[in-house]
Amino acid sequence: MNIPCPYCQHPITPGATTCPGCGTSLLREATPQSAEPTCGYHPRRLSLAICDRCGTFACAECLRLNSRQEVVCQRCHALEQDTPLPWDLREELGTFTAWWKTVVAVMFHPDTFPTFRPEGSAGESLLFAVLCAVPTSIVGGLSYMGFLSFVPYLLSSGNPSRDSVPSWLGPAMFVAIMILGPLLSAAYTVIQAGLDHLVLKMGGVTRGFQVTLRANAFSQAPWLLGAVPCIGPYVAPVWGLVARVFAYRGLHRTSWGVALAGCLVTPLLSCCLCGGIYLSLIRTLGGFN
Ligand SMILES: [Zn+2]
Ligand SMILES: [Zn+2]
């Protein structure tokens, strides 16, 4: 977005103090007692534009263009110096290294979320979530395959009919899990982020759905532990939930309370809902007996 020169309408780059079109100085002194808005930082200068972030009137010298191509005041610009997450540097680092470094950052330094860039495309967020689901899918697929190829031997020990479980079923199951696992993870991420976003919006969050989706995807880094036998499946959800509170709070720049509500309201409601359906089902069945 560009600002037009007040004299010749030539577009001005935020931060320039003279117009590139007519060469006039853009630092105009305010006439005392006039109704024209003055700069929030230089009360004696006329304002040239309003900051897209905080709404402060700013003079030519106090305006900047930020990474999102918005015209902002110098104070908002200074506050916005977001560091890119390793995941945003995939081209330099390579996808796997970028993913691994982000996983480590999310798991061990979730307090750094407020310094990270909040925006990112839906596709790259989902790719991150899908990569986090791959190790669990591999372990899950392998254990199914192992189980299914073991079953015929168990059955054949007492009964020589080996055809009870076809030999292709194990590998087929592995392939199916390797395809379905990441797909389900992507679908689950979109649905959960959508529901969480509604709650966050009720809490007064102004940033868009892509920010929630990005935060939700990054908070799945601890799901990597789901591949660790025995303890993994218990540790991963808890760690993931903690990371999500940090992620929602950091990327939405909101309070702990709103972030916590964003993480917990939907899972708790769905638990109550499922529990309710389950209970009423038991009651109905009980009534028939
Ligand atoms: Zn001009
Ligand atoms: Zn100023």
Ligand SMILES: [Zn+2]
């Ligand atoms: Zn501002």
